[in-house]
Amino acid sequence: MIAAVGCADLPADTMELVESELRAALERCVAGAAVLVRAGAGLPVVIGKAVREAGRKLVVLLPAQGTVPAVLPERDRAAARELVLLAEHVRLLPFDPADRNACVSADERLIEGCRHVVAVWDGSPSSGRDATAHLVAFARTRGIPVQIVWPDGAGTSAAPEPYHGRTGGPFPSRE
16 A cells, blocks of 8 residues: 655645656556545645546545544545545544644554555645655654655645646635
């Protein structure tokens, strides 16, 4: 299994660059391995589309309250629906999707169960909003190989525009 993580708040032009490079990165990963992503708006949808276009199976991690899916923050609901439709499998994991620390812990559990990590990351240190640097370090300290995806021309943004993808359809941006 391959875990996919990364900066969620990326501008639309960067999302487009990332989607293309992700497909190429996935082709370099272990053949046949499924890709696991935590449901959310923005980058997780881009990852989901790239995974399916690369011919890989997608596994989506949803937050749970006990044995049922938890209510997601409004900004993530449409994206989660789309990811569930793209997914081969859906896993439930108890955590509060509105709590940043709970989300980071869920990502750590996601990484611990995988053999490889693909990280969409510009190499910057962790911030109060983005924990990608932490997750990359977390994987590396456990001996899990990490492949960084950061295309030429990519940039970050504190106020990203919604990304509509090549096939259209609005996806709410994370804020």
